[in-house]
Amino acid sequence: MKSRTHAEAYDVVIIGAGVIGNSIAYHLSEQNSQNILVIDKSFPLSGTSGSTQAWVWVHTKTPSSYGELSLFSSELYPYLERKIGDVEYKRTGGLAPFFTEEEREKALKLAESQAKVGIDIKVLSRDEVLKKEPSFSPNVVGATFSSIDGNVNPFRLLELYTRAAEKNKVDYSFYNPVVDIEQQGDGYMVHSEKGVFRTKKLILAGGPWSKQLGSFIGLDIPVxxxxxxxxxxxxxxxxxxxxxxxxxxxxxxxxxxxxxxxxxxxxxxxxxxxxxxxxxxxxxxxxxxxxxxxxxxxxxxxxxxEDGLPIFGEIPGRKNLYIATMHSGITLSPVIGTLMSELISSGETSLPIEKYSISRFA
Amino acid sequence: MNIDLLVVGGGPAGLMAALEAAEYGVNVAIVEESSRLGGQLRQQTQYLSPLPSGIGEIRGFELANELVEAVTFNKHIVTYTNHTVIGLYEDGSVGINNGKEIIRCETKKISVATGADIQGVLFPGWTLPGVLTVGAAQILVNRERVKPGNEAFIVGSSDFSIEVALQLYDVGINVLGIVETETSLHDRKQENLYRLKEKNIPILENSYIEQAKGRGQVEKVILNQNGNKEEYDVDLICVDGGLNPVIELCQLYNCSFAFNEILGGWLPTYQANFETSTDGVFIAGNTAGITNQGAVMVTGKLAGLGAAESLGNVPEQAADVWRNNYWSELAKLENYQVNEARTCHIQNFETSKTKVYET
Known part of the structure; x- marks a missing residue:
């Protein structure tokens, strides 16, 4: 951008309008105290959030602390629905079948460790699986089952996040790739194809495009x-x-x-x-x-x-720069939005999030 | 299956592409998903015009029969009806489904002649039985010998839907009118307009269907004409929301696309030999831009020639001579605006290519 005379100023700029970026924007906007911009190179659902099977899946997530985070998120879904509308969240219960006896041992261990964080898993016999799911192959040996798992309609989820956020005065800029990021004092200048935005706080929520966003400010994001x-x-x-x-x-x-x-x-x-x-x-x-x-x-x-676990939180050594990128964004969306908005607005979170810091890769 | 050229789609464009390439000794396979070759020509009972030089006065289905016969007796061409291309393998070979198994086909070149999709027109009640596309109504009447209703409105006044209105009239359907949102019509075939008048079928300009109503099927229509609403007893609504090229296979081949409204919306970019941005992938017929049947046939020839040339079966100079002939024929056959749009579309391909080389 040659002309930088007219940089629009925000309190918070979120790069990425997927299920994570939008959840952060929406949860942050509930406080109605900050000017927020969400910027996306394309439009919501054109990337990862729009090409998912959209499970809200908990019971096989390990280590159990990660299972617990997923559990909290799935428990937030009914509450989220009351606020933003019907996202067709259904807690169907989830089955993870196995086909060898050895896997039963692993299943029992999983049930034991997940029980410690409150995830209730039953290890089913072949007959129990077939009773629950009669169309399943009789070759099945067993399955782990938990009533906490389910799924959601990702299209409705994204639409209702954006609608609720817009109602709370969040700005959106779509079809607008970010081309560079520049640190300026305690804030950031976000250079995009359509203009420059100045912001106090910057959140990278680019999902698969995180690596490129990181490269603009000399950060290696290990995904x-x-x-x-x-x-x-x-x-x-x-x-x-x-x-x-x-x-x-x-x-x-x-x-x-x-x-x-x-x-x-x-x-x-x-x-x-x-x-x-x-x-x-x-x-x-x-x-x-x-x-x-x-x-x-x-x-x-x-x-x-790279280690399979979510990366989110403030980036150490970079004031006012945050990241949130992970697999299972649909499952984790409500909890990540909640925690990140707490972190951004008050510096504190209601759950410890240190183990998800990007600093673990250093 | 191992072949020089795979032609996808057994309509007029695909058949012409196959015949043209076979002329130069190229071994061709035609894959057609329906049970018979001939495509849209199969239910055109009217005389076609304009047609490429050398083809006399002929009705659409008769022309289909002639082309199918030529293809069937050509020793370089094999045909597979009831076969559908369903995807591509990692190594580039083509997956063809015949309802029982998936056949893996290795081909040196491919010509995509998958035709066009007719778009619907949306209004409350558009999902009721009795609302059909004009194309579907034509298939029912001319091919399946089924009368789809008794009292009809046609929505959209393209040459094609006017043709279908006349054909519905001919089988005893009372066509109340052709509903058109525009207020003035250009470029319609004069002869057809005259025939409409003769049969007392009005073109209702500045009108649209406000709603279709009925229990389980269309029974009534509320028509808005010049702002006035009126209700009619109707059991058939034939809609024509325009044609779009069918391009899914080109998407699988990662071809680059451009939007060209006159050519029917999004379509692959291509060169004068009808090769797309993906090496070895040619397109023909309405896939390469919506046009009339005569022009569709010539684009088939161009794609067949292009494939034969790139396989080394035609010397470049000879190919250029023929290509120029076909292009001048195409210019004569198709609507001036369409031909301009096509030329422009191809020029854009050339410039975008140069740009790539420069950077």
């Missing part, structure tokens, strides 16, 4: 990109009662299926290799799906921090 391909069937009669690892049936009867994880950068092309593999896997889990027509597929780029 990987993982492509997931998801198949969607035609609407089927009720077939699945629970959210199952890899498969869920949406309200309208469509079944969403996805297991794949590929490290191919930002490439969002679908490939038949993975599509066929995914379909075969689904049929081996739920044999009745062999008769279903797949009507479309999509793929999305997810962000995975």
């Amino acid at each position: 990987k990109l993982v492509r997931g391909q998801v198949l969607i069937t035609e609407p089927l009669a009720p077939l699945l009662n629970y959210t199952i690892g890899g498969i869920r049936q949406a309200n309208n009867g469509e079944v969403l299926i996805g297991y794949s994880k590929e490290e191919v950068g930002y490439n969002r092309q679908g490939t038949l290799d993975v599509i066929q593999e995914t379909a075969n896997m689904a049929v081996s889990f739920v044999p009745a799906l062999a008769n279903a027509n797949v009507v479309r597929s999509f793929s999305g780029v997810r962000v995975v921090p």
Whole structure:
């Protein structure tokens, strides 16, 4: 940007209008005390938040402290819905099947460790699985089950976050890539294609694009990109009662299926290799799906921090600079928004968040 | 399956692309998802005009039969009806589904001739049975011999929907009128307008459908004409919201796209030989811009020629001569505005390419 005579000034600028950036914006705007701008290179749902199976998934998240964070987030969902509207959050209960006896040992250990943080897991026998989910393959050996897991409609979630935030006077700038970030005293200048914004506090919530945002200010943000391909069937009669690892049936009867994880950068092309593999896997889990027509597929780029755990909080040594990037953003969105808004406005959080600091990678 | 050129879509563009390439000894496979070749020509009962030189006066379905026969007896061409391209493998080979299994096809070049999608027109009640696209109504009447209703409105006044209005009239459907939001019509075929008048089918300008009502199917329509609302008893509404190129396969091939309103919206960028920004991927017919049937056929020839040339089956000089001929024919056949838009679309490809080289 050549002309910098007219930099708009904000208290807080959030880069990234996905499920994390928007949650932070919305929760922060509830206090109605700061001028907030959310800026995005494209529009909400064009990236990771719009290409997800949208589980709100808790019970297999380890270590148990991470499970606990996910638990808190899923417990915030009904409360969030009362504030922003119906995001079609459904606590269906979740099944994670296993197919060998060895896995039962692991399942029992998981149940034991998660119990300590209040996540109630039952380890089911084959018969119990089939009783709960009769269309499941009889080859199943058992499953872990928890009633806390569920799913949400990501499109409604994002829409209602933005609507509520706009009502609270949050500004949005879409289709506006950030091209540079400059530290100025205790604040930041955010250079974007459409202009320069001056802000006291800056939050990086760019998900898969975090690495690039970090590079503007000499920060290495240790995340990987993982492509997931998801198949969607035609609407089927009720077939699945629970959210199952890899498969869920949406309200309208469509079944969403996805297991794949590929490290191919930002490439969002679908490939038949993975599509066929995914379909075969689904049929081996739920044999009745062999008769279903797949009507479309999509793929999305997810962000995975190098150690798998969320990265959020203030960046040490960089005053007023914050980051929030993680896998499972849909699950964690309400809790991250809550904690980050506490941190940004008062410097304190109602839960300890030190273990999620980016400083652990140093 | 191992082939030189895979043609996706067995309509007029695909068939012409296959015939043209086969002319130069290219081994071609045509994949068509429906049970028969011929595409939209199969239900065109009217005489087509304009058509490429050398083709006499002929009705659409008769032309389809001739093309299908030529393709069937051509030793370089194999055809697969009831086969659908469903995706691409990592190694670039094409996945084709025949309802039982997925066939892996390795091809050197591909020509995408997947045609166009007709868009709906939205109004309250548009999902009621009895609301069809004009294309669907035409298939029912001319191909399946099913009369879709008795009292009809047509929504949209393209040449095609006027044609369909006349064909519905011919099978005894009372067409109350052609509903058009515009206030003045240009570029419609004079002959068809004359026939409309003859049959007492009015074009209702400055009008739109406010609502369709009925129990389980369309029974009544509220029409807004010049701001006045009136209710009509109608059991059929045929809508034409315009045509858009079908481009999903080009998206899988990562082709670059541009928006061109006159050519039907988003479509792949391409060069004078109808090759897209992705090497070896050619496009033909309405995929390369919405135009009339005669012009569609010539774009097929251009794509077939381009593929044959890039396979080394036609010397460059000879290809250039033929390409120039086809381009002048295309200019004669298609609407001036469309041809201008197409030329401009191709120039943009060339400039964007130079830009890439410069940086």
